């Protein structure tokens with residue numbers, strides 16, 4: 001039979017009785033440690049290696065199982081045994097000796113290094129994407145849309161989508177939206193880059209940003225030549241007292257602050273609006289997960305308080321999937337033309353088929369139905385999370401992530417490290433790139449993106465998270 005490539009393996013084995021297994025194990029460990037067998041290398045099947053070495057297959061199976069348990073190798077049914085992809089897996093690694101006192105890596109006893117499930121914040125369950133509804137919408141668009149639409153379209157987006165979005169955000173978020181003020185963009189990030197450019201062109205030099213807040217968004221503003229002074233976030237949201245005399249705008253996440261998850265309190269909303277009116281300033285309302293509120297009525301959009309001062313921004317990244325790269329701005333009249341100029345100068349635009357398909361989805365009520373469905377699934381996950389974790393979560397009333405405060409930055413790092421060995425990818429408030437303030441002044445917490453795992457992996461993710469917390473605890 002033909003041998004698949006790369007499966008010959010040279011190892012010296014001591015064939016004396018009682019020494020065979022031990023010597024094979026040592027020889028393999030030596031080859032792994034020295035790098036002679038680099039990460040990802042496929043090893044021969046146990047039957048072939050046993051035949052090549054003239055030893056029993058059972059011995060090879062036992063040796064492989066031992067090295068898998070130690071993290072040197074990974075084994076998956078159907079895809080054979082390979083050298084572990086993460087070299088760190090081969091060191092002794094942190095053990096789960098904490099409160100549980102088990103002194104072993106989780107899952108080691110099961111004989112395999114588990115595939116990691118991710119609890120990264122900022123993601124929906126992309127496995128829940130409504131494929132059938134989207135496919136039907138695209139088919140309808142391709143068969144019935146006027147071919148004129150395949151031409152260069154209006155820079156602000158096709159009328160059909162602008163009308164659908166205006167109706168949707170007015171109905172669900174209380175936004176004061178006229179289709180003429182809607183601008184379709186390639187996700188919030190693209191919208192923010194355009195806003196940065198437009199504001200910069202109007203003479204704005206600083207856009208205040210939340211601390212903590214997404215560094216990715218600050219960098220987009222920097223790229224437009226804008227400074228981003230911090231607005232400290234507390235239990236009632238961003239502090240308007242942080243607005244500097246030079247600020248021309250502020251970027252806010254009022255409905256569910258990212259990452260703290262708090263809601264911008266009515267008094268602070270009023271103070272930001274008052275500042276914008278008095279200083280001819282603008283507020284950028286990033287309503288990235290506004291559809292997902294569980295305990296009470298969603299907090300209405302800030303934009304409704306001052307449509308001439310607030311840019312409302314929505315995105316399909318949480319409601320459908322980040323890879324859609326679809327979003328929308330509802331803009332004050334004074335920003336409309338500067339934004340059109342920014343779109344034209346940068347040559348950006350959104351593909352028409354996606355625009356028409358999304359309009360179709362919204363108009364037929366499929367978009368709402370999808371959101372209701374996933375909201376129910378996320379609400380269930382959230383309830384399980386709250387029930388199984390040993391301490392209260394914060395920021396849990398809305399959105400797709402919640403915070404589990406922990407004792408120190410060191411402890412946060414340890415939980416993440418142990419999670420890595422337990423097969424659950426955890427992310428920390430202290431360590432993530434959210435901050436303006438120096439590291440000594442940052443609180444520590446796990447930021448749990450409970451929507452991220454696909455439905456079939458959710459229980460596993462939760463079990464592993466609980467196992468890690470149980471073993472390590474939440475404080476030193």
Ligand SMILES: Cc1ncc(COP(=O)(O)O)c(C=O)c1O
Pocket residue numbers: 122123186187188189190214253258286288315316317322326327
């Ligand atoms: C705070 C915040 N704003 C906006 C977005 C959406 O960005 P985009 O539409 O560019 O995917 C995200 C997504 O992770 C986010 O976390």
